[in-house]
Amino acid sequence: MNEPRPQPVDAALVPRFAGHATFMRLPAVDSAAGLDIALVGIPWDGGTTNRAGARHGPREVRNQSSLMRRANHHTGIAPYDLVSVADAGDLTVQPIDLMTGLAQIEDGIAAICAQGALPLCVGGDHLTTLPVLRAIRKAQGAPLGLIHFDAHSDTNDRYFGDNRYTHGTPFRRAIEEGILDPMRIVQIGIRGSVYDVDEHGWAKAQGVRIVYIEEFVERGPAAVMAEARAVVGDGPAYVTFDIDSLDPSMAPGTGTPEIGGFTTREAQAMVRMLSGVNIVGADVVEVSPPFDVGGMTALAGATILFELLCVMADGLARKRQEGQQA
Ligand SMILES: [Mn+2]
Helix, strand or coil, X not given: CCCCCCCCCCCCCCCCCCCCCCHHHCCECCCCCCCCEEEEEECCCCCCCXXXXXXXXXXXHHHHHHHCCCCCCCCCCCHHHHCCEEEEEECCCCCCCHHHHHHHHHHHHHHHHHCCCEXXXXXXXXXXXXXXXXXXXXXXCCXXXXXXXXXXXXXXXXXXXXXXXXXXXXXXXXXXXXXXXXXXXXXXXXXXCCCCCCCCHHXXXXXXXXXXXXXXXXXXXXXXXXXXXXXXXCCCEEEEEEHHHECCCCCCCCCCCCCCCECHHHHHHHHHCCCCCCEEEEEEECCCHHHCCCCHXXXXXXXXXXXXXXXXXXXXXXXXXXXXXX
């Protein structure tokens, strides 16, 4: 009845170091037509306020994703058996003009949504998430919840005078624009020094739930993720994973490292616990190859991308099954 689903290049036939570097060694496609999930790169870091370089993230995450195999040993999820997913390429985004860049990202994601695919994005700096959310919000026709793994809240107002669009402001803008329902936002892993002690006051006043790293350490992944699932509820939710939520000993290749972060193992466990969340899109952002060591941060990014793909594929398969039973 259906076309065979896209499959990764068979590593038993073509070694992992050979061939074109695509996400998960999947076929490269020109459009998201026919896909359930579109893996898409957003090579843009025009919102970076300090150490730029995340524009190089997608290419290196593709390279390291060649280490990913077909199935998740822990959850038993084999995403390529459940859904159609392929590498939909990079969005074409010019690097010079910020507002043009945001519009190009939104247009690119809107095209993917119009094809009926869920975007699973690789940044790029964290400002890329704002135009992605704008497009998904329009496609969904309802405000979104957000599960946000990060060292930083990214809900500041302005930088360098009156600049409202930076990688430190996307979630404030998304709340102001009615894209995100602040009562359905949870931020996990927040830490580091702050500009002032009330830096997160605005976000908290909107209803954003901030789980600082100290609380995470105290309660553990299972309790925190149970609460996160309750915060976003059954409605459409986006998942954003800033690689700087990981400890820089495990992910040094990022623009704004903060010590005292998640281990990669904790992060994997938490992403698996997203099962049951109505995920309508997700991303991994802020992998910055110029600051990386031996590709280890890009490998962490590729692995979290695979974990996100597994949980999204499983969610879509379950929905499909429920639809058939109904
Ligand atoms: Mn961030």
